[in-house]
Amino acid sequence: MAVVSDVRSRTLSPSMSLIIIVGLSIIWGYHWAVMKIGLTYCGGLTYTAIRCIIAAPLMLAIVKLRGGSIRLKSPKAAIIVGIVQTAGNFGLGAIAVKFGEAGKSAVLTYTMPFWVLLLGFLFLGERAGPRRWIAASLAGVGTLLVALAGGVEQFMPVALAVIAGICWASGVLLYQHFHKRHGDEPTVFAAWQLLVGGLSMGLFIPFVPGEHAIEWTPAFIGALTYTTVLATVVAVYLWFLLISRLEAGMVALGVLLAPAIGLASSWIQLAERPAPLEALGLGIILFAIAFFAWAQWRRAKAVKAAPG
Incomplete structure (x- = not known):
């Protein structure tokens, strides 16, 4: 399979990183509309558990065919990440789509970068500049508008989509912590944590x-x-490849195209039309993600230009 390249290299070139990020954004962005169609015929957890339980052996088989080992150095890490990121993000996200709208769920789940920022600050002591906190505040305002516009009937799907984003952010930070300590091969780790997540669901x-x-x-x-x-x-292979090579915040912001693609594809294919207040909230969130990305880019450029 051509996409499974040599993940043992320590770095990714800027051009390869960009190609992977754009491809991942398109795949995941359009997937929200596809998933909504599939969930017409199946429950959310059932659909997601099937995807993970089938995908995990396929990924491990690819590793074996390439002559690699499928053993983990830290099975405990795969269990934790599998429950938090895969079961939490995939499972709750699918239920949100099942009972809500695909495009809206996509945008709310992709508030993940802001949760990476907040969780990193609270638990890792990571500091962020005022621009990124402004972006996070804007995203909070947008999320509140979306919640208010949906009313009581849509509160559960909105809440589940937001919690899915929190689980995703937690999984990013947990994986990077474990990867630094144990250095498991990303594809192998991704496959095992998918299997854990699928079985848990x-x-x-x-x-x-x-x-x-x-x-x-x-x-x-x-x-x-x-x-x-x-x-x-x-996509999960590409995701773990990226977060094992790049800083968590950069990866989180790199896929900012995905929610916009998810919203547009759901609008076109599923005829989902958000109400004016809801559309305003979604627009604010997308703007916040883009502003956050710009602030992160400015920070990375300044660090690179600093002497020493």
């Missing part, structure tokens, strides 16, 4: 409302194939 399927028997229609099979192969095997 499977345990909760009987207790979650909205889970029901699968309707094996051509639309469902097509959506699940896209989700499993492109949005999971390929």
Whole structure:
């Protein structure tokens, strides 16, 4: 599989990083509309558990075919990240899409960079400049507007999408912590944590409302194939490759195109039309993400230019 390149190299060139980030944004951005179609025929946790349980062995098989080892140095790390990032982010995000709107869920989940900022500040003592805090505050305002516009009926999907973003941010920081300590090969780690996440979600399927028997229609099979192969095997590999090579904040901001693509594709393909107040909130969040990216770029440029 061409996308599975040699992940043992320590760095990625700027051009390769850009190609990977743009490709990842397109795959994940359009996936929100695809997932909404698939969830018409399946419950959210069921759909997500299937994608992970199928994708994990495929990724491990690719590693074996390349002559690599599929053993982990730290199984405990894969269990923790699998529960927090995969079960938390993928599972809650799918339920949010099931009961809400795909485009809105995409934008709210991609508040993840701001949660990376906040969690890094609270638990790691990482400092951020005023521009990034301004962006985070704007995102908070936008999220509040979206929540208010949706009313009581849409509160649960909105809350779940936001919590999915928090789980994603937590997974980023946890993975980078474990990767520095143990140095597991990213593809192998990604596969095992996917399997843990898929099995964890499977345990909760009987207790979650909205889970029901699968309707094996051509639309469902097509959506699940896209989700499993492109949005999971390929995209999760690329994600772990990036966060093992680049700083967490840079990676988080690098995929800022994805929520815009998710919103646009849901508008076009699913005819999702946000109400005026909701559209304003979503627009503020997208602006905040872009402003955050600009602030992060300015910071990285200043650090690079500093003497010594």
